[in-house]
Amino acid sequence: MDSKGQASAEFILLFGGIIVVVLLAIYMYNRYIGDLSGQINSKEVNEFKNQLNVLGTYFK
Known part of the structure; x- marks a missing residue:
């Protein structure tokens, strides 16, 4: 049993889920x-x- 491979796969799934969210x-x-x-x-x-445009005509 390769626990490092399983942990890597779980991290990939976790990060994939976070990216989707x-x-x-x-x-x-x-x-x-x-x-x-x-x-x-x-x-x-x-x-x-x-x-404002109407008021602007008074200040031109």
């Missing part, structure tokens, strides 16, 4: 950030931007 977390975080960008471009933000 990290990749899933990155994917979910990326989707979360993408959803936030849709909320940032909402109607209220656009109206605020328009009001």
Whole structure:
């Protein structure tokens, strides 16, 4: 019985599992950030931007 080979295989499986979990977390975080960008471009933000443009005409 080669216990060193078994330990190496277990470490490879462990690191592979960790990599999968990290990749899933990155994917979910990326989707979360993408959803936030849709909320940032909402109607209220656009109206605020328009009001700033109107105020900007007074300072030109």
